[in-house]
Amino acid sequence: MARSQSIQPSNLEHFLDRLTRRSVLTDEEQKAILDLPAYAAQVPANRDFVHLGERVDHVSLVVEGIVGRFGQNSEGERQITAIHLPGDMADLHSVVQPEGTSALQALSTTTILRIPHASLRTLAARFPAIAEAFWRDCMVDASILSQWVVNVGRRDARARMAHLLCEMAIRCGARDKGERQFKFPLTQVHLGNALGLTCVHVNRTLKALRDNGLVTLRGRTVHILDWEALARAGDFDPAYLHADNDPEQRLRIVAAA
Incomplete structure (x- = not known):
């Protein structure tokens, strides 16, 4: 992997765009996300940048290229269990589970941003709405994984x-x-x-x-x-992607629950 370089806040806009498609965030909250410390690295195609069982202290945000998440059996045979595109935080869950239960690999030449877990924890503690947006982002990933299981097992x-x-x-x-x-x-x-x-x-x-x-x-x-x-x-129904939900409407639904 190339040596990491500090980046400007504007490079986090891919991730902010993803969050604000599904969550309502104030200008202050959005600025706090853009101000996160992040370090860029380019990964060649077909190279792991998070290994199975590796303990990490940062998350990996995809800026350019495509990333695959791989599961592996005891004989070393692997299967792609998720595909991450620009704007996706490939392992946001690692903030609470830092030891990798799967590997992350660049499927094409890829640029990632590495954001320290500690910075995300501080941000989530300071801004509950951002913590909820992170929670919702993980929910979308889980929803996609559920459909992938059905896709491979029942189609x-x-x-x-x-x-x-x-x-x-x-x-x-x-x-x-x-x-x-x-x-x-x-x-x-x-x-x-x-x-x-x-x-x-x-x-x-x-x-x-x-x-x-x-x-x-x-x-x-x-x-x-x-x-x-x-x-x-x-047999495609896009509802599981939560791509067309109005975040303001979602906020009203949650508030009324």
Whole structure:
């Protein structure tokens, strides 16, 4: 990993944007997040930057690139259990559980920001609304993980692939009513590790989706040609992503509970 460098607060805006999509934060609270100490590091593709069992004293925020979370069995075989995109705090839970129960790997050349646990604890203690926003962020990650379990365990290969592509489109911000496209620089090996499929099966499944006029892949860009058909093929309901919730409405619901 490259040597860490201190960064300017504006580089934390990806994470702040993610939080304010789902939480109401005052100007003071937002400034406090942007003022967090953070140190940038670039990680080459296919390299772990948090190892299984490693005890860390910081969280890793993805700024550029894509990160995979890997689970591992006793024989060293690994599976991707989560994909983290720019703006995602890949291991916010490590603030309360610093010993890694999974590994984090750069799936493409990736820039991460390392933010000390101590700074996040101080921030959460000072601003309860920020602590709640962190809690909600972890809830979204848990909701995504739950859907991944269903995807691998209860859908066939075509539905798994369609569901993953729909999820990635929304998480990457491709929400136009017409053709949706997004950068997704994963290899077929990565896709197989995420979906529980062999590379041959991944190739065959992508070809079928292309032949059916649902998607095309040009370089590292995915073009979704028929969103409704792809969503049906993947049994996809975006509610679990909590991407379209109005944070003001959420605040009213919580206050009324």
